[in-house]
Amino acid sequence: xxxxxxxxxxxxxxxxxxxxxxxxxxxxxxxxxxxxxxxxxxxxxxxxxxxxxxxxxxxxxxxxxxxxxxxxxxxxxxxxxxxxxxxxxxxxxxxxxxxxxxxxxxxxxxxxxxxxxxxxxxxxxxxxxxxxxxxxxxxxxxxxxxxxxxxxxxxxxxxxxxxxxxxxxxxxxxxxxxxxxxxxxxxxxxxxxxxxxxxxxxxxxxxxxxxxxxxxxxxxxxxxxxxxxxxxxxxxxxxxxxxxxxxxxxxxxxxxxxxxxxxxxxxxxxxxxxxxxxxxxxxxxxxxxxxxxxx
Amino acid sequence: xxxxxxxxxxxxxxxxxxxxxxxxxxxxxxxxxxxxxxxxxxxxxxxxxxxxxxxxxxxxxxxxxxxxxxxxxxxxxxxxxxxxxxxxxxxxxxxxxxxxxxxxxxxxxxxxxxxxxxxxxxxxxxxxxxxxxxxxxxxxxxxxxxxxxxxxxxxxxxxx
Numbered sequence: 001x002x003x004x005x006x007x008x009x010x011x012x013x014x015x016x017x018x019x020x021x022x023x024x025x026x027x028x029x030x031x032x033x034x035x036x037x038x039x040x041x042x043x044x045x046x047x048x049x050x051x052x053x054x055x056x057x058x059x060x061x062x063x064x065x066x067x068x069x070x071x072x073x074x075x076x077x078x079x080x081x082x083x084x085x086x087x088x089x090x091x092x093x094x095x096x097x098x099x100x101x102x103x104x105x106x107x108x109x110x111x112x113x114x115x116x117x118x119x120x121x122x123x124x125x126x127x128x129x130x131x132x133x134x135x136x137x138x139x140x141x142x143x144x145x146x147x148x149x150x151x152x153x154x155x156x157x158x159x160x161x162x163x164x165x166x167x168x169x170x171x172x173x174x175x176x177x178x179x180x181x182x183x184x185x186x187x188x189x190x191x192x193x194x195x196x197x198x199x200x201x202x203x204x205x206x207x208x209x210x211x212x213x214x215x216x217x218x219x220x221x222x223x224x225x226x227x228x229x230x231x232x233x234x235x236x237x238x239x240x241x242x243x244x245x246x247x248x249x250x251x252x253x254x255x256x257x258x259x260x261x262x263x264x265x266x267x268x269x270x271x272x273x274x275x276x277x278x279x280x281x282x283x284x285x286x287x288x289x290x291x292x293x294x295x
Numbered sequence: 296x297x298x299x300x301x302x303x304x305x306x307x308x309x310x311x312x313x314x315x316x317x318x319x320x321x322x323x324x325x326x327x328x329x330x331x332x333x334x335x336x337x338x339x340x341x342x343x344x345x346x347x348x349x350x351x352x353x354x355x356x357x358x359x360x361x362x363x364x365x366x367x368x369x370x371x372x373x374x375x376x377x378x379x380x381x382x383x384x385x386x387x388x389x390x391x392x393x394x395x396x397x398x399x400x401x402x403x404x405x406x407x408x409x410x411x412x413x414x415x416x417x418x419x420x421x422x423x424x425x426x427x428x429x430x431x432x433x434x435x436x437x438x439x440x441x442x443x444x445x446x447x448x449x450x451x452x453x454x455x
Binding site: 001002005006031032033040041049051053078101102103104107108189190191 | 316429
């Protein structure tokens with residue numbers, strides 16, 4: 001690895017000031033499972049690496065039934081799926097956190113890092129979009145919010161301006177009779193990059209028979225993860241049946257504009273979008289109903 | 296130019312101080328400075344798990360941890376698994392079940408399997424396969440490894 005300096009500030013203000021001070025030369029280190037590989041392979045360079053894991057706000061994992069979930073940008077995956085409240089309230093998030101790399105990766109890798117790395121195939125991002133998460137960002141001019149759906153701008157590029165730091169992700173409090181799911185297709189059992197990934201969230205009505213609203217998001221089928229707006233809008237008011245999920249899958253296919261590469265052809269990916277949309281909607285309904293029975 | 300950093304950590308139960316470059320990996324320091332050569336460099340990019348160690352109890356790829364990050368941490372390497380000259384039941388079962396061929400992946404498997412049994416003393420075969428997915432073996436076809444972990448779990452439970 002090319003030499004760099006290391007520092008581990010304990011406040012957001014110090015981290016932001018270090019980022020500005022080393023304009024363009026600084027790289028943020030959370031779990032390191034992407035950035036250390038990129039630095040070693042010369043894909044990125046750093047004069048200084050800023051370890052943000054000592055900043056309390058970036059290690060947050062506050063799950064509250066009324067105010068929602070605040071997830072620090074550097075909180076590792078294993079801590080997230082190890083939290084029973086998060087697994088119950090935001091299962092799409094924990095579905096994704098449980099399958100990013102193996103256990104060794106999950107002990108370190110953060111959802112904030114997965115988002116900032118902005119891979120089109122990132123497992124957590126469709127789940128974040130489906131769950132309507134908002135990124136809280138701190139910079140030289142104060143703090144601002146960016147909906148996760150707008151955070152990735154191109155492969156490996158994100159909406160952070162120079163000197164800005166992702167602090168945390170904020171998730172709305174779970175509404176009654178709502179749930180979510182994330183699934184991906186890979187040709188192996190574990191430890192692979194998604195050929196396609198789909199995250200779905202939905203809320204059922206009082207009777208549990210009708211979908212009140214839904215959000216479907218797709219990964220690995222465009223330069224950035226995408227919100228499947230047409231399918232999501234159409235689902236509102238539809239009965240919670242297999243036929244509905246299948247039709248939503250057909251509509252979600254229209255939001256996909258994949259390329260063909262070593263992982264799959266464009267045609268295959270579009271097909272997978274339909275299948276995984278159908279399956280994640282069915283899973284989310286199943287979970288919403290089960291939660292209702294338990295609650 | 297950058298200066299070497301002094302780091303103080305607990306490695307296999309002993310307090311250890313070392314000097315490292317800020318860009319050096321924990322794996323590099325364990326092997327080259329502390330002469331603990333159990334953790335192996337396989338891929339050096341987080342895919343193979345041959346460099347697995349426990350960092351504050353959690354399995355990590357030590358090639359993807361900076362040595363400076365180990366300040367104040369508790370690290371267990373494969374050298375720290377045997378206690379009082381007695382092999383850990385996992386090590387004993389790997390030996391008895393011939394769960395290794397070339398042996399390069401073995402320290403990583405042992406460390407991750409120990410983390411698994413510490414957390415879940417009675418895992419199913421499926422759980423073992425899932426949690427060991429981050430450790431690659433190119434010789435054995437995994438079957439003997441999984442069987443050795445199942446046997447070790449059984450032995451540990453009988454011992455308790």
